[in-house]
Amino acid sequence: EHPEQIPGYTYGTDAASDAPLTMEELDRLKEAVWLTADDEQALREAAGILADQADDMVTAYRARLHEQPWLAPYSGHPDGTPNPEYGAASKPRFDRWIIDACTRPLDQDWLNYQYEIGLRHTKAKKNKTDNADSADQIPLRYLLSFTAVVIATARDYLGAKGASAEQVDRMHSAFTKSVMLHVTVWTRAYVDPANW
Template structure:
């Protein structure tokens, strides 16, 4: 599968609205998260570890969402409450690419614009529009932030599968956790009133 064949994938799309956050804003946020160049390098190493495990990682995450009714509801028809298979499939493709993108992020203006877009896709201002579905119209911010934990904790066993030392696994896992939290924070911008983010 190529990136161009992923429905709704728009990282690097020059038609996306620019994020209102500046590169300086991003630098300050990264500093607050203790996210530095060592983390970027650890994520690059993590990419090589997980690139052939993406589907297995997604199986774990989708198993969690599928077995958690209040989360599955956000991927289900608002009227029938039945999961929307095509929506789950489209999101899965983007989610798989997100794993790789998280490991290879450039943290530039295009990346920042896409984080804003992903945030809108969770918020009532853009939920369901990308895929043209009638699922729940909004994901509360508390769930966006809460999912950082399962997405981080469940990654560690995959990072440990290629023979790296415990210290190397810890370094990659810490970087993954910081990068996941960084993105989740950025995805919350549409939820905040002007001036509050």
């Protein structure tokens, strides 16, 4: 409700990194995921359905990540023991991202904060926002592969409030495109610009 009160959430502020991407490049990525005006409308509708489920969604993602012991050092302490403080500190920002992914206009603030989220998964900025001692980078392959879980599990949440099957299809397709657009921009922080 009051995202400006989420600690470390610097969307739209000067504290978010300047993205090394132009608005033209963003327009092209929007075309590449094929995000249409109807998808943008469907995302606004999805926001209403997901808003009070976002916290549960992130809880479920993390439960699934915790089933993979080799991932423990990335969200816990470097030896893999749990760090509930770090998890609690970053969770409201992750929750907020779900709403943002359905509602934020694709402008320069969007671009800057998505670049910032990418950096926060890499050596450049991971752990810094919450002063954690966790492993210093999520390997790109886990970020990408876990995207499948975020996309595939979204369907049930989108269907949980009685929307018709056709409406759920429409929102799920739009959400898929939005998630891939976000994650694609996040990967910029991992890759030599000549290859990205």
